[in-house]
Each structure stands twice: as C-alpha cells, then as structure tokens.
Amino acid sequence: MKIQHKINLFMFIILMLLSASIVAVGYMVISSIVYNLSREIFTQRVQHVKKELQETYDILNSSGVSSIEGYVQIAQQEFLDKVSTYKQGETGYFYILDKATNIVLHPHFQRGSTFELPIANTMLQQKEGEAEYIYQEEKFYCVFTYFPEWDWLIVLKISEREMFAERKRYLIFVVTASIIITLIALLLLHFYTRAISQRIMMTLTCLKQIEQGNMKARITAIHDDEIGMIQASINSMVEMLAANEKLKAENVRMSAELSVAHQLQQMLLPKEGELTGINELEISGFMHPAEETGGDYYDVLEHDGHIIVGIGDVTGHGLESSVVMIMVQTAVRTLLTSGITDTEVFLRILNRTIHDNIKRMNSDKNLTFLLLDYQQNGLFKFSGQHEEILFIRDGGQIERFDTIDLGFPIGIETDINSFISHIKVELQQGEGVVLYTDGITEARNKSKQQYSVERLCAIISAHWHQSASAITQAVINDLKNHTGDCKLSDDITLVVLKKN
Structure with a gap:
C-alpha cells in the first residue's frame, strides 16, 4: 500500500472518530442546553x-377574612380553577398536594385522595427544587416549591420524552453537518497528501541512491519548508516524543x-x-487539603454511650499522606467497633498498627x-x-492546654x-x-505573617455565642x-464541639 493511501486511510479513521466525537459532544451539549433551559422555564412558571x-x-x-373558612375556601377554589387551566x-x-400528600389539585385524580408516588x-x-421519577414505565421531570401559609406543595410535571423532543432535530443537523465536513476534509486531504507523497517519494529515491553508495545524490529543494529539516531531526524528535508521552502517561496515572x-x-x-444526630454535643467539622489529597484527619464516631472524636496531622501531603490518613480512619473505626474505648489502650494499638503498615510501605x-x-456524664x-x-x-473565655505530655x-x-x-x-x-x-x-x-493561635482564639471567643x-x-x-x-501550604482542619 502506498504511503498516500495509508495516510488517506489513517486520516479517514481519525476524521470518523472526530466526527463521532463531535456528534457525541453535540448530543451532550444539546441535551444540557435543553435541560437547563427547560429547568429555568419550569422554575419561573x-x-x-x-x-x-x-x-x-x-x-x-x-381584607381581614383570612381566618374565615368560607372566604378562604372560595379564594382557594378560584385559584385552583385558574391553575388547572395552566x-x-x-x-x-x-x-398541588397538602402536607399529608393528599391531592389538592390534579387533572387525573380526585381531590382529597392520597398521592401514592413515594416522590x-x-x-x-x-420544600423546593426539582426531581425525576418514573410512573407507568415513563420518566417524568418536575419542578416544585412549597407555600407554607397553607402547607401546599406546588408541582409542575412534564414527561422527559416531550422535554427532549427538540433534541432529535438538532442531533440530525449535527450529524449531517459532520458528514459534509468530513467529506470535504477527505477531498482536500486527498490532493494535499498526493503532493506530499510525491515529495516523500523523491526523498526515498535519494535515500536509496545513498544506500547504494551514491554519496553525491541530493534531494532537489522544491519548497522552502520544514520537510528539509525532518531528515536531520527525526531521531531526536522521536526520542522527545517518546519521553513526553511517557511523562504524560505517568501524570495521568498519578x-x-x-x-x-x-x-x-x-x-x-x-x-x-x-453530627446532628448526636444529642449530647453540637459538633461542626471542616477539612480542606492543600493539594488534591491531604494528610489531615478527623472523625466523629458514636458507639455504646461513647462519643469519640479523633484529629490528626500526617507529615507532608499528597497521595502517601492520604493513604496513611485513610489507614488511621479505618483503624480507629475498627477499634471502636471492637469495643475498645479506653483512650490509652486505643492509642497503643493504633500506633502499633500504623507503625507496622508505614514500615511495610517503606x-x-x-x-x-x-x-x-466523651460520655453522657459530661466528662x-x-x-x-x-x-x-x-x-x-x-x-467565651478560652483555656489553652499543651498536649506534649499526653502522647x-x-x-x-x-x-x-x-x-x-x-x-x-x-x-x-x-x-x-x-x-x-x-x-x-x-x-x-x-507579608509572611502567620495566622497564629491567638487570632484563632480571638475569633472563637467573639463568636462563641453562635452555633x-x-x-x-x-x-x-x-x-x-x-x-x-x-x-495554602498545608492542609487545614477544624473541629468545634459545644455541650448542649
């Protein structure tokens, strides 16, 4: 097979893949636009x-009649009659549903009956938002909001089939345009590769002459472009490309x-x-890694009358620190589940476990x-x-305690x-x-100034009356x-506990 045909075949495959990608991306973009536009319209309605x-x-x-049931019922019915036409x-x-999921308004069900769908x-x-559910083997999308004065849930529902009906027409347009562009590109590619292959064949003819010992053979310079530089730099370029691809693959893996x-x-x-399920304490936690993964750890566990809070800081950050953090979390939960709540025994076993694993990791x-x-006795x-x-x-008075002698x-x-x-x-x-x-x-x-413990204490003290x-x-x-x-040069973690 001639190199021109190989290039044409190769580029045809590439263009087909590119066209398929364009169609796929177009499909996703169109779906996203239709979805977001519909959501905005439904929300406004x-x-x-x-x-x-x-x-x-x-x-x-x-009017002062909000407590008179007759007037309220008349006003509600007029409103429901109007909404039923929308x-x-x-x-x-x-x-519209009430707070007990009884139907207030529905075009297909009687008022007062129970709305059976779990949604x-x-x-x-x-109270407010959007949802999707399946009813009678058809998928529906809905937007809802809550009117607290009468405990009414207002819902606008539509089938996703109708919602995305326009998507098919747009998709046909994208596919047709991709096919036309691909055919034009293939035609242009044919003429271009033909010209290039003629120059390559001229180069190959010269190389064969050199192989046969004709050291006087020369390539006639037809065009002043990069092709004349390829012969001298191809080896170095290949080596550079191989190194770059290896580095890229390593970066992708990491x-x-x-x-x-x-x-x-x-x-x-x-x-x-x-956290909110713990009645004895009001707890709030925050953790943010300096990189994609960090070495900070905190956890809050409740078991057999004990509320265990752990916090730690693994040296460094990155993947290895994250692995150690995950090991600590798993070990802490395992020890607690096993009924070990004595903090000193807990730390001794935890240290031995983590030490052996870190050693294995070299x-x-x-x-x-x-x-x-923390136990229910307040201690x-x-x-x-x-x-x-x-x-x-x-x-809001703060006492600072140094833990250097606790472990x-x-x-x-x-x-x-x-x-x-x-x-x-x-x-x-x-x-x-x-x-x-x-x-x-x-x-x-x-200015290279640290945040400091003093500033942390000042903010905590000033806001201690809050949650x-x-x-x-x-x-x-x-x-x-x-x-x-x-x-941030390091991971940050904060845990606040208040006794209820």
Whole structure:
C-alpha cells in the first residue's frame, strides 16, 4: 500500500472518530442546553404560580377574612380553577398536594385522595427544587416549591420524552453537518497528501541512491519548508516524543490516583447527618487539603454511650499522606467497633498498627494524633499528642492546654505506652472544645505573617455565642481574609464541639 493511501486511510479513521466525537459532544451539549433551559422555564412558571398564590393569600389577609373558612375556601377554589387551566406542552401540567400528600389539585385524580408516588414525601421534605421519577414505565421531570401559609406543595410535571423532543432535530443537523465536513476534509486531504507523497517519494529515491553508495545524490529543494529539516531531526524528535508521552502517561496515572484518593477522603469524612444526630454535643467539622489529597484527619464516631472524636496531622501531603490518613480512619473505626474505648489502650494499638503498615510501605510518614472520649456524664477525656486543646468556658473565655505530655507521634516507635497519658475535663452547658491542625495557625499572608493561635482564639471567643457551624464558618472566613490570594501550604482542619 502506498504511503498516500495509508495516510488517506489513517486520516479517514481519525476524521470518523472526530466526527463521532463531535456528534457525541453535540448530543451532550444539546441535551444540557435543553435541560437547563427547560429547568429555568419550569422554575419561573412554578414561582409565578406561587406568587399568584401569595397574592391571593395577601388579599385575604389584608381584607381581614383570612381566618374565615368560607372566604378562604372560595379564594382557594378560584385559584385552583385558574391553575388547572395552566398547561406545559402536551404532557405538562400543575398539581398541588397538602402536607399529608393528599391531592389538592390534579387533572387525573380526585381531590382529597392520597398521592401514592413515594416522590411526594421527598418533595415535601426538600420544600423546593426539582426531581425525576418514573410512573407507568415513563420518566417524568418536575419542578416544585412549597407555600407554607397553607402547607401546599406546588408541582409542575412534564414527561422527559416531550422535554427532549427538540433534541432529535438538532442531533440530525449535527450529524449531517459532520458528514459534509468530513467529506470535504477527505477531498482536500486527498490532493494535499498526493503532493506530499510525491515529495516523500523523491526523498526515498535519494535515500536509496545513498544506500547504494551514491554519496553525491541530493534531494532537489522544491519548497522552502520544514520537510528539509525532518531528515536531520527525526531521531531526536522521536526520542522527545517518546519521553513526553511517557511523562504524560505517568501524570495521568498519578492524577487518577490522586483523584481516587481525594474521593475516598471525602467519602470517609463525617456526614452532616451523623453530627446532628448526636444529642449530647453540637459538633461542626471542616477539612480542606492543600493539594488534591491531604494528610489531615478527623472523625466523629458514636458507639455504646461513647462519643469519640479523633484529629490528626500526617507529615507532608499528597497521595502517601492520604493513604496513611485513610489507614488511621479505618483503624480507629475498627477499634471502636471492637469495643475498645479506653483512650490509652486505643492509642497503643493504633500506633502499633500504623507503625507496622508505614514500615511495610517503606515510608517515613508519621502523625500527631489526639483522641477525645466523651460520655453522657459530661466528662471529656483526652489522650495523644497534637496541637493545643482549646477549652471554651462560659462567656467565651478560652483555656489553652499543651498536649506534649499526653502522647507521642504515631508511627515512629513500635511501643509508645510509656509516653501515653490523659486528662479529664468536665464542661458545663454552653462550654466546649476546639481542635485544629497547624495548617490553620501557620497559614501565612503575603507579608509572611502567620495566622497564629491567638487570632484563632480571638475569633472563637467573639463568636462563641453562635452555633458550632457558625463558629467554624467564622474561623474559615477570617482565615481566608488573612491569607488572601496566597496558596495554602498545608492542609487545614477544624473541629468545634459545644455541650448542649
């Protein structure tokens, strides 16, 4: 096969793949545009209906008859009659449910009957938003909002089949345009490769003459372009390309590993529902890695009357630190599930486990680690070496406690039993504890000034009358104001606990 034919075949395959990619991307883009445009339109329509309902309610209220059932029922019925005429395409319509998922308005079901689809409860919980569900083997999309004065859930629903009807016409246009462009490109490619192949054949003829010993053979310079430079630089270019591709593949692999590790980290963090489910304490946590993955750790676990809070800081950051952090999280949860709640025994076993794993990894990583054990008697027990513990007393007064004598960095020595100690602190209602990593206190601004423990204490004290989550947000906002555009050089973690 001639090189021209090979080039034509190769470029034909490339163009086909490119065309397929264009069609695929076009399909996704069109779907996204249609979806977002429809969502915006539906949201505006639902909000418009809610506004009309609010106006009806305000009229009743201003007239002083909002408490007279007869007037309210008449006003409601007039509003429902008007909304029942609102349509969206062929399959779209409004329906209204009350807080018990009973039907207030529906074109196909009797008023007062129960709306059987489980999606109703989800919408009532969310109050406002959008949802998708399947009914009678057909997929529907809906936008909903809640009118609290009458406890009505207003829903605009339409089938996704109708919603994306225009997508098919646009897709045909994209496919047709891609085919035409591909044919034109192939035609132009044919003439271009023909000219190029003639020059290549001229070069090959010259090379054969040199191979046969004709050292006087020369390539006639027809064009002043890069082809004349290819012969002298092809080997170096190939080597450079090979090195670049290898580096690119390595970067892609490392990026994928970091991405997976980052996802694992985020999945293992305590969820909001877990924290709010703890009645004895109000807890808020925040963690942000300096890179895609970090070495900071915190977790909140509840087991058999104990509330265990752990916080740690693995040396360095990146994939290896993230792996150590994940190992710590798994080990802590395993020990707690196994019924080990004594903090000193806990730390001794944890250290041995992490030490052996780090040794197997042939790594020099280690971490500071502090363990908090709270029981329903109001007593906090602390063990482990980490940053200072901040005790916040009534009125926002802060006591700082150095943990240097409560433990030893995890993973350095096989046995740290002789270093482990503990303290017990009793806190009253409204008092609490703040734990953090040095990524917060050592964060620098453009002037190389650190954020400092003193500034952290000042912000906590000033906002202690607020909720734990509000205190956390206040610290993070102040930290961002301090660092400005400066990139964080270390992971930051903050845990705020207030005794209810």
